[in-house]
Amino acid sequence: MNDKTRKILTDISTVTRDIEENYPELQKYLDETQSTLPQGGNQEAEINEKELKSYLEELKKMISEYNSKH
Known part of the structure; x- marks a missing residue:
């Protein structure tokens, strides 16, 4: 795993x-959005950096939208 993926x-x-x-x-x-996280054990799990970034943005957007409504 590279440093960029680790940071994400x-x-x-x-x-x-x-x-x-x-x-x-x-x-x-959270359960609905976790589909992008790697599945399986550490040896067989594949990490897709693009999907991780997308998931991170989804989480941030969820908070932002919630805050704008409340």
């Missing part, structure tokens, strides 16, 4: 934790 995964973890701690009502949507 760290950002995803940070935003996910923010949702869990500050936006519990949005947690139900």
Whole structure:
């Protein structure tokens, strides 16, 4: 795994934790958006950087849209 992919995964973890701690009502949507995360064990999991970036943006957008409505 390269540094760029590792950074994206760290950002995803940070935003996910923010949702869990500050936006519990949005947690139900996390399962729906996790389809882009690698499946399987560490040895067989493929990480698609483009999909990870897209997932990160989805999470950020979810928070942004929620904040604009509340």
